[in-house]
Amino acid sequence: MATDIGALDTFPKLLLHHAAVRGARPAIREKDRGIWQTWSWTQFADEVRAIACGLAQQGLGRGDHMALVGDNRPRIYAAMCAAQCLGAVPVPLYQDAVAAEMAFPIQNAEIVHAVGEDQEQVDKLLEILPQCPTLKHIYYDDPRGLRHYAQPQLASYDRLREIGVEAAKRDPGFLEREIEKGSGDDPAAMFFTSGTTATPKGVVLTHHALIDRARAAAEMEGLTDRDVVIAYLPPAWIGQNIFSYAQPFATGYCICCPESAETLMTDMREIGPSYYFAPPRVLEALLTQVSIRMEDAGRLKRTMYRHFMDVARRVGGAILDGKPVGMAQRLHYALGDLLVYGPLRNVLGMSRVRVAYTAGEAIGPDLFKFYRSIGINLKQLYGSTETSVFVCVQPNGQVKADTVGPAVRGVELKFTPQRELLIRSPGLFREYYKNPQATEQAKDADGWFHTGDAGYLDADGHLKIIDRVKDVGKLDDGTLFAPKYLENKLKFFPYIKEAVAFGHARDHVCAFINIDMEAVGNWAEKRKLAYTGYVDLASRKEVRDLITQCVEQVNADLAADPELAGSQIHRFLLLHKELDADDGELTRTRKVRRGYIAERYESLVEALYAGKESVHVEAQVRYEDGRTGQISADLSICDARSFPPAAARKAA
């Protein structure tokens, strides 16, 4: 190859490389106006050139920061690359965050230029303008509804593009010169961690870090420019950005943006991605959909489905891993593939998935086994924003339900006495922006990053994550209490949407449980149970009995594992409302904010441990359109049978 791979150390250089080598190949597709609009690598490079020159005219210089707020759209990724061409640092923000949450990042990074997708994002930026004096230019992509906006800061993306095209004509070599100035160590992007605790921190990642990790994982999976990825998660989350920005630049494959959230399922089935990433909650939601729809099927189809699912549960995973399986079993599975698993993968849009990752939080073992058993090569991945994602990845053939796989090439792992995991890798972040104390705290002198996760290496060298260090607790009698592990087992049942376990420094474990409105509602309708809304459904006796059965089944599984037998759930209550990010109970990526919940529902936790039968709760709730209302309900507390730990079990 003309330029050796080493010299391509920044994303803009990679862009020019792809435009030269595979110019006609599709770089990015977007379902818009009913069909898939396609940008080839040359077209994408031209778009980036126009926007970069435009931004340069508008005064965006090396080292400046530029905010990007919006859904997965080709123009958002073009703007991101354009900023990098000028040596500026793109800062993607969550598009469903409220205005207040955007103020801190913009002040912190002194952002002058921002690209917003549509009127909704522009309104948020205009709302926080008073607190962000630095913000001078806001470019909007979709002009809908913005015709009468006369604010001076506003300019349309198309106008920016026109300025860029004229500028590029005047000085054709300008962009190449700017790109040459860039080097691997320059910051490529800044991601604000959602942070389950204090204010968010700006993680600065260099070109080198992102590209190196992207290449390491690509080589491991043999990704080529023929692969296809669907980009549907928020671009501001490193989990999505690595797959829809860093890796396509590293390998040249094509990313596809769905038309809208409602059409995601059909768009995914149309595109048929070969390389797929989904956090556990998305996989859970899919499984719940599958079980609800199968429940409504005719008796014949249901029995067929259950029969072949048992076959899959027994042999599916083994066949996928290439382990030896009897011929009769293999034939039986093949029949199942024709009748159930093939069509199921087809309807879920996953027929062409070669590699599927899940990460972001620990996944329930049964949920994980379900996808592998129907032939989807789902593998676990561990990483975080600070480590450019790829730390541990399960290679094909060594996939286990409860580990996250061995370290990826170039990553070193070390453990502190409290079992905290330390990591050293080329993908480490440079610093928390303008937060030296946090940087020291996280990265010590000789480059080890403190992940804050507790875990250990198992016999095959696979990393096994227990929980967040500060969450891993001990019951009074010292037995290990890993709340996330319990919560994931509970969440495997379609009827349970979210769960929060308590037990640290207590004598037994209790839990809050959120029922899944759709699944339980469907279950109730089948039994002719009338209910008015979420609160009424959650308070019904029959629903409590249903959830008690689920909890008792979890307790039975826990009893089988000597280490966890002590942390069986004794008492639980069904929350009167769904935990929601808008009320601060979850992070933007739907992770439980344990500390906040314990503090806010203090009275409920005490009632659980005081052995009370029921507790009254008054809570303020924020509705979708911003109005707040009062919910009051009497939550009755239920007891769940726990099982004696199994006698001497052979080592797990």
Next chain:
Amino acid sequence: MFYREVGQYKTSYAADQALLPILQDRIGIAVILLIAFVAVPLTASNFALDSVLIPILVLSLAATGLNLLTGYTGLLSLGTGGFMGVGAFACYKLTTIFPNVNIIFLILCSGFFAAAIGTVFGLPSLRIKGFYLAVATLAAQFFLSWCFIRIPWLYNYNISASIEVPTKTLFGLAVTGPTASSTTRYLLVLSIVTVLVLMAANLMRGRIGRTWMAVRDMDLAAELIGIRLYQTKLLAFAVSSFYCGVAGAMMAFLWLGNAESESFNINQSFLILFMVIIGGLGSLLGSFLGAALIWGLPIVLRHAPAYLGLHIRSATVDQSTFVILGVLIIFFLIVEPHGLARLWQIGKQKLRVWPFPY
């Protein structure tokens, strides 16, 4: 179950609006055409061709014509038989006046005559609707039947008031008349039917098809949107009669070899109406399924006793066919008022979302 729609995405409107956007459907149609054009001529016996396949194809074309009018535009017509007759006699007169002109061209031209007559009898459709319109087409049927007997010029003053089809050749091969082999006639009928049904499918996915369906569903709203009701209805009558005319011409020339007023009487109209209703109003596939069932069933019933070794007087078999046919029509209307095509559509939809129910 057999559908694998993953990866079939459309990057252009032309692809999105294709007749068969899904790959598996394209494969299905290709297989059917292959069987029809290659396998059948090689294997089918003359009996199968002459008394089963050719009739079904010809009647399917007539049913398609009626479906365009009744299924897609909502105008009930009982004059199909008459319009087919016009096609047959027009073709006969054309061959006598222009003996050496290509027969296929004449068959298609006779369709235009039927279209003209159809439009004339469609004129009342502006002022009257529903059953009342059925009377107008019934008047056409009886009037045309009367003409086929009372106007000797139509059958060249032949005393038996019927027409004998002369032998016509195409590229040296006998195509009509007694010497023409069943296979050639079958292939000719098949190609004409395929082309015309393809044209009908194209019409239905374009502007004209939509205006017809709009007139069927809510003609008042259609008018307020700027659709000229009168022109749309007349166009429907014209195109529908064209199809019936061509079907009639093929019936005389490529199937029976002769024709007289009896073969285009009111019973023929009812027969085709049954095919469209049982097959499925508003579905081209329905016309084929209906024709195959309503024509095929009596043949099967007639041969069933012999096949099963029971020997029943042929008269009783014929009469019981009537009863079974009547019971079948009622049964279908109860089970699926929208006909076989809807059953086929439901089945296909179930396969697409297999293993889910919806």
Next chain:
Amino acid sequence: MTETEARAQRIGAPVLAVEEVSLTFGGVRALSEVSFDVREHEVRAIIGPNGAGKSSMLNVLNGFYQPQHGIIRFRGREFRGMKPHAAATMGIGRTFQNIALFRGMTVLDNIMVGRNLKMRGNLLQEAFWLPAARREEIEHRRAVEEIIDFLEIQHIRRTPVGQLPYGLQKRVELARALAMEPSVLLLDEPMAGMNLEEKQDMCRFVLDVNDHYGTTIVLIEHDMGVVMDISDRVVVLDYGSKIADGTPEAVRADQAVIDAYLGVAH
């Protein structure tokens, strides 16, 4: 320059007017000597208690009923009574009180029917799907996709209309009317039977249509809140005759209107 001043500048001369229009059918006197005008780019509301003749007025405007008396003036031309087809060609589109969608077709086909006036494909071109017909179909499909995107109904593009919930059917009907690229749009109770959220969406769409496409809107509506919010001028009908005409604030304070609604003995 505030929002309202921007709107006031854009409203032009009267584009549609009715003078002394009276309509009776079967002895029922639906309208008696009603006169009012509608200005370019305006959102004109027609309100009044049930049976006041609102729908009949709309049906006269787009030619569904022919008035016995009075004149309709549209863009400088006078008509004793409109022909439905003529009204459509001149750019008067409408939606219906109880939905008049084509139940046998999908959402996309319903909206494409709205493009009918603008399409020229003849029988031969369409039957053989010749390039001329194919190009025209694609060009009009693109225009329809703009409207689908505008009204955010991408996810129901291929659903048969009969299966849609009420609110979405109303939106598809608005899309079909917009597909005709009307200069005047008659909306017959577009928000009847909708919950709060659907009403807010429909209000936003009506305003966007008026703003983005510059279409003059004639709106029949019961919900006074909606009328006050989005209409520039209001005409009030009661028992077939006009009892008030003016800005929403003026009309709300008008005693005759209050009596009509609160039912003072006539």
Next chain:
Amino acid sequence: MHILYSIFVDPFMQMAHAPDLLVQTLWDGLVSGVLYALIALGFVLIFKASGVFNFAQGIMVVFAALTLVGLNEHGVPAYLALALTVVVMLVLAIAVERAILRPLVNQPEIILFMATFGLTYVLIGLGELIFGGDPKVMISDQLGLPSGSYRINMLGGYVQLQKIDIAAAIIASLMVAGLGIVFNRTRIGRALRAVADSHRAALSVGISLEQIWVVVWFAAGVVALATGIMWGARSNVSFALEIIALKALPVLILGGFTSIPGAIVGGLIIGVGEKMGEFYWGPLVGGGIESWFAYVIALVFLLFRPQGLFGERIIERL
């Protein structure tokens, strides 16, 4: 010029020359008009009560006549055969209600209309299976129906009036009067009309649809039997009759689908119109125009008054 003369002037000249022939044609027209009216009456009965356009009314006439004659052939005395046929018609009504109408309640009219096509085929098949396909002679004398004819000399010639036709006219008018009273005055009549307007509305006020439909189809069956007897007396009983039943359609067009007097008046107009047309204008175009002339009359009528003589004006609202 000659054509215009022969169409518009010559026929009327002929009428003037042979008034008795005119009267005879008129009488023949009236008689066939009565029979058309009777068939139309059967259609109206069922349409008025169940909204179903019963295409099978024609074959029911044939089936009733065949049953009567068939039973008689098997040695059943005439009056007993008549009673038995009435019972057969009752059984048929119950069967139709049970097998066709009940499962198709609330279906659109076209579906019910098609179901009656199915019924027609079933009855043709059954008729032929049980009673054989060949035409039969009506046993009118055993039933005490008058035979022979009166000869009245008038207007310089003579007019032949068949006694059977007079009897038919009397029976027809008795039936019409009876049904008219039942429909408009009695409780059952009101229920019948309610069901016709809307099945759901009738059900909501507790009218049992099944009962009403059986009553209505039975009444139509009896009318069909009477028609079969009258018709059979004139020309023998055969399946050709079924096509002639289609003539009832123009009668309904003229008279309106839901009015009983309309059916009678419509029938007479069509009957007379057809006979006159055939007799005077037929020869001009080669005769035999009887098969379609009735439809032309109805069509011309429709263009001026789409809802027929007595039907209500159809107002379409949006």
